Amino acid sequence: MFRWFEERLEPFPPAEPAEPPRTLVAFCFHYTQGAWRWIAIMAVCTALIAVLEVSMFAFMGNIVDWLSSHSRETFLADEGLKLALIAGVVLIVMPGVVLLDSLIIHQTLLGNYPMRIRWMVHRYLIRQSMTFFQDEFAGRVSTKLMQTSLAVRETVMKLLDVLNYVIVYFTGTLIIAAAADLRLMLPFVIWLLVYIGLLRYFIPKIRLVSERQADARSTMTGRIVDSYTNIATVKLFSHSKREESYAREGLENFLTTVHRQMRLVTSFHFSLYAMNCLLLFSVGGIAIWLWLGSAISVGAVAVGIGLVLRLNGMSQWIMWEMSALFENIGTVEDGITSISLPRLVPDAPNAPELKVTAGAIRFDSIGFHYGKGAGIIDRLSLDIRPGEKIGLVGRSGAGKSTLVNLLLRFYDLESGRILIDGQDISKVSQDSLRAHIGMVTQDTSLLHRSVRDNVLYGRPDASEEMMLRAVTNAQADRFIEELSDAKGRRGFDAHVGERGVKLSGGQRQRIAIARVMLKDAPILIMDEATSALDSEVEAAIQDNLYRLMQGKTVIAIAHRLSTIAALDRLIVMDKGQIVESGSHEQLIAAKGIYASLWARQSGGFLGVDDQEAAE
Structure with missing residues (x-):
């Protein structure tokens, strides 16, 4: 009853x-x-x-x-x-x-x-x-x-x-x-x-x-x-x-x-x-x-x-x-x-799903100012060919992360449009857009769940074998085996704490990389993807990251220029504008902003500004 x-x-x-x-x-x-x-x-x-x-x-x-x-x-x-x-x-x-x-x-x-x-x-x-x-x-x-x-x-x-x-x-x-x-x-x-x-x-x-x-x-x-x-x-x-x-x-x-x-x-x-x-x-x-x-x-x-x-x-x-x-x-x-607040970034009525066939990305004269009316990004255009791997270079505040956030449609453009394989991202569903984009960020945040749940977040229907392969490629298998939590759960069943607080920064980063490897999306964004890793682990994981990039359109942001110097093309941004573009060798030969940044690096890390570098 x-x-x-x-x-x-x-x-x-x-x-x-x-x-x-x-x-x-x-x-x-x-x-x-x-x-x-x-x-x-x-x-x-x-x-x-x-x-x-x-x-x-x-x-x-x-x-x-x-x-x-x-x-x-x-x-x-x-x-x-x-x-x-x-x-x-x-x-x-x-x-x-x-x-x-x-x-x-x-x-x-x-x-x-x-x-x-x-x-x-x-x-x-x-x-x-x-x-x-x-x-x-x-x-x-x-x-x-x-x-x-x-x-x-x-x-x-x-x-x-x-x-x-x-x-x-x-x-x-x-x-x-x-x-x-x-x-x-x-x-x-x-x-x-x-x-x-x-x-x-x-x-x-x-x-x-x-x-x-x-x-x-x-x-x-x-x-x-x-x-x-x-x-x-x-x-x-x-x-x-x-x-x-x-x-x-x-x-x-x-x-x-x-x-x-x-x-x-x-x-x-x-x-x-x-x-x-x-x-x-x-x-x-x-x-x-x-x-x-x-x-x-x-x-x-x-x-x-x-x-x-x-x-x-x-x-x-x-x-x-x-x-x-x-x-x-x-x-x-x-x-x-x-x-009862409207969604600032709503899906269009009956928005279709994004279909990625090649992975071409086009920023068509875009403008975005966080509602301030000026600054940040204004009339920026950039074409990324299918499978091309580009690096975004620039000091903090140049607009690199904003460009990535706009591609992910965390915010709506104020002018212009962004196209993926000719499809305006504002016209497709947001879930389908982000399903085709894998991203590893500098500030890695994990869910307060098991390691397995966090890795499988990239592809919930993945098999155990696929998950283990991604974890191994991310050099995360050894430390996961040794994990345990207060309730006695071990290995992949151990919970990582709120935002992953029970793990080191490098461990969180490797789980995040494994998650993106498992997702295997056709478009890959790396925002300081290896910033939390020590040199030995970074070297061990770098080959696997390059393998992950194969056949994908890649946008990589790094202050440590040595990690992106080998990419197909480097885009130098300053105050929301593209000021230089070319390969590492071309930009060094041009003796412009990129060459100056490269010359001023200490251990491959990008200086903040000219005055601080001179000091």
Whole structure:
């Protein structure tokens, strides 16, 4: 039974995620699609439970009147059938409806509903632009994802569960009181109006504080995660105290919002309790006065006071539920600011997959300025022939890495176009584009998974034999055999830590090279690919890298010019422009910028600028 209800709502919908709306209602509606049927059934069950519960008070009043007006000898004969019907409702109908309501809430919705939201939000965010992740804490983004998914669930379910129950219950209460005497209903109406006034005053204030609290919570988490992520830097510079102060500032900002929220809650709680006491006094006094005047029966007095006592407890519950509702609304609205953002680098509608037949690359008068309007790259053109191997040379800031990032379409061009085998990369899907490009970067980051998972990331369907061959060619087999982690996993099963922190820079680099060797893409980019390797390992791996380059179009960036001097063509960049082009020998003979850089090298490393070199 449990499993059947658990399988009614798909937690991982396969539909491609779309940009979510930026308004509260539309945002919640967007992430509730597919779950409405079960939420509607829950709402019907909740309303039915409220009707049955409030009906019990009417039955209680009837029973009191029957007991006072019948003799013991004839009571069961006169009222037995009615009592049997009440018993059937109490023993069968009410438990059955509550069971169905509980199964839908706990088995179908509470787990699957927020998981759907997490899945859809994650799939949308994972395809966000590089700029999005560069502008946000990773911990802050993940916290908002988790907070918002739960907050959407609570917002929708409380609106349709709690408010539905309250409206039906209060309506039933007024009807029962009015059935006894309209004057008995009057205190309930006044109480309801004052209660609504309290909600209208306090809840928006709680909502505003909750929105600020959600933002402060995600910032607090982001700061702490940032310290943990960069723990090596923290320890290297002995800045534990500084990080404590940085984290404390975030914690204090969060605590300030908590104090503001709790002041409002205390004020609300006291006002509500005082109002409930006045309601009990008023209903009790009016009921006794009406009974003394023979206007109502003893049963009506019992029902009126019973309803007040029930409302006393219910109003406390409603207060917390409404506070939680608007706290969750604040959390959703805060999450919308981070989640409902357009993708800065979207795929074109129905974008086809890139087909690489030769590997020709053309930069056609491209311009890109990181939105600054000038600088970086302007009207740059470059043709790379199929299978050609070029090296990009230039000082830091010359535009080499930007050129590579544009080829990978981490950013969209501001002018011009980039073609691969005649196909504009802005018109094809990004996944297919990057699937045809292998890249080894200077800053190698590994996933906090096993060595095997990291190597197979280049080609998940590769065989064990293919993986082992790539690892051997990358000179990584020996140190992998000796790896172990805190849980006793060894070799390829050992986990490498966050960003590969448990490995040395050279070990991370060799795993990254093995990963690209396994991927075997037709276009290869190497950005300081051997920078973290010592000379012996670099020499051992160099032949394998040259073999990897065979038949591929290669773009290599290196400050150590000796590693790229043998490539087919060298492109010298300066301030986003191509200033020289040719083979190593041609550029040396030209006695230009490249020749000057080569002459100034110490150990094959590119100097920063002329003034520093002269010093």
